[in-house]
Amino acid sequence: MTTDEQAPVSEAQIAVHWREEDYYQPPAKFIAQANAGDPDILKRFGEDHFPECFKEYADLLSWDSYWHTTLDTSNPPFWKWFVGGRLNASVNCVDRHLATSRNRAALIWVPEPEAEATQAITYQELHARVNEFAALLRDFGSVATGDRVTFHLPMVPELPVSMLACARLGVIHSEVFGGFSGAACGERIADSQSRILVTMDAYYRNGDLLDHKVKADEALARARELGVEVDKVLVWRRYPGEYRSQSPMVAGRDFFVDEVMADHRDELVEPVSMPAEAPLFLMYTSGTTGRPKGAQHSTGGYLAYVAGTSKYYQDIHPEDTYWCLADIGWITGHSYIVYGPLALGTTSVMYEGVPTYPDAGRAWRIAERLGVNIFHTAPTTIRMLRKLGPDEPAKYRYRFKHMTTVGEPIEPDVWRWYHGTVGKGEAVIVDTWWQTENGGFLGSTLPALHPMKPGSCGPGVLGIYPVIYDETGAVVEAGSGRAGNICIRNPWPGIFQTIWGQPERYVDTYYVKYCRDKDSTDWRDWPYFAGDGAVQAADGYFRILGRVDDVINVAGHRLGTKELESASITVEEIAEAAAVPVMDELRGRAVEMYVSLKPGFSASPEVESKVARAIETEIGKIARPKNVWIVSDMPKTRSGKIMRRVIAGISNFTDVGDVSTLANPEIVDDIRQQVQTEKMARGEVPRELTPEEIDEIKAFGRAE
């Protein structure tokens, strides 16, 4: 065995030296109106009240029948929450608000072209649209409770309408991020065995009306290769009555929703009363192997959890105007644009396009015009807004009481700009740490009760008891300055129920590592392994360092190295491929691909762009690599494994560590010479990295 194989660098061994940041106190004005202003709430959600504490979240919902068991742990780790309870998610997000707020805007949709009028959709109108589309899905689409329907929809109001229509029928929706390719959509159709695809003809992004329907044809072709035949493609139109895609409609298969809808106008659909533990939706995410994971979320537990966290952590009151800039194609949008805010009966703003289009003031014009007072976005967007318009926020009269950052670690410096310039020093900030699998927040400060600390998410949220373990399962103590694997010691209502169709993978990926006794039905024996490295300061606040698996977080999007590598080797010239993260000032991390060629082929810019294109085709534009390096060979261990951490070190100009035990140590200098010379010529030498960033690079690929 080589040294590399014997002693991978473990998170727990990495000493993390970061500068302690100062606290920022929430403003008195915020505290005075906060939903969680009384510190008693911390006691109510203390461990001695678990799991009954979550009754408080479930009681935010309207139940058709109340549950008899709060948490059923009889088949761990397949937890069941609120067993015996029945409810309908669309009733909770729409119908029940009609009595008091039928004319309040549920959604305000802002099209990207500034000349197009903003659309406010009241709860009454949303109710009508959800019912009509539910009728269409049921009668024309022939879907029934428990079926899966895949959506490939952009940021248009038809997306939440489609979600809530499925929820009304007890049909499981699976939205694929609109920016994903047709092929990626097809894989998810096949995995979930959906017979219906709901898509759109076109949408605006960065000033262009993108043809989106064309991806449906690619998706169906891929699904067919994988053995799943789609019966119907339901096509919403960006401008009803006008078709803006070049792709032909296939007779008998493709239908315009606005046309079919004529038969369902004003129809009402009786909501199906679903068991709390019935699946509400699937959300696919990346992992260490190529096959995407369909995180299956429940109806009662999930909805209770997003309602509760929206109330206390987003501080949403029905009178607020709340704007989350995420895409509904990701979990953040599901939980904190659609289900959480609408369950609370507030106004949720949706924006179609790019926040800096047509200029860096756009986001702030929207906020000013609509009177947004709660703002929610990701570090990548904050960095971009700062870069393109550092002084723009001051030019607009909006006032935020509350802001969120989510999806990636935020640099303290970026945090301070967000606080001082975007928030004008008046808004609290919550840095919410969580994942697709979790349904809702795991780590955050309670905005009126805890001071903020730039770069740290804060403690575990209400009813969540995190712990950091080292590789041996020993607890890494708060304040030790050591990093380890952050885990959650207990189940919570928002946790996903399984990976769709892959229950063993669910157990293996998230629970086996730290399970103390596989025969135990005591939840205490089943900590949840999140797959993130973290450090806990003496004050109990967690700082999340990033993924410990082979996932690269690009602009808050999880990309699996295996998916990137499989896409690259679909190019006929490519023999081997390795994906590594490279520090990127805007997107946090970007992807660089290293590829080697099959014998008989030679390197050329064409081959490089073929690899980039293959990644776009297989995954989507968001995964486009920053660089593709064609190398003569990959650095490998004697057993033939590609040493990703070595090439990651080269790409980031950091120390590659000891390479003397590699099978081909001489290759390292060749690659370094080739890549770094070119990067210097292109002006791509990174700034000096922080100790944590250097540790991250060193640790990359250690899961191999």
Ligand code: WTA
């Ligand atoms: C990362 C997004 C630091 C983390 C909701 C996690 C974060 C992955 C934060 C999940 C944060 C998310 N600070 N890192 N506040 N929030 N992450 O599934 O590595 O798209 O495991 O869910 O993003 O990404 P996902």
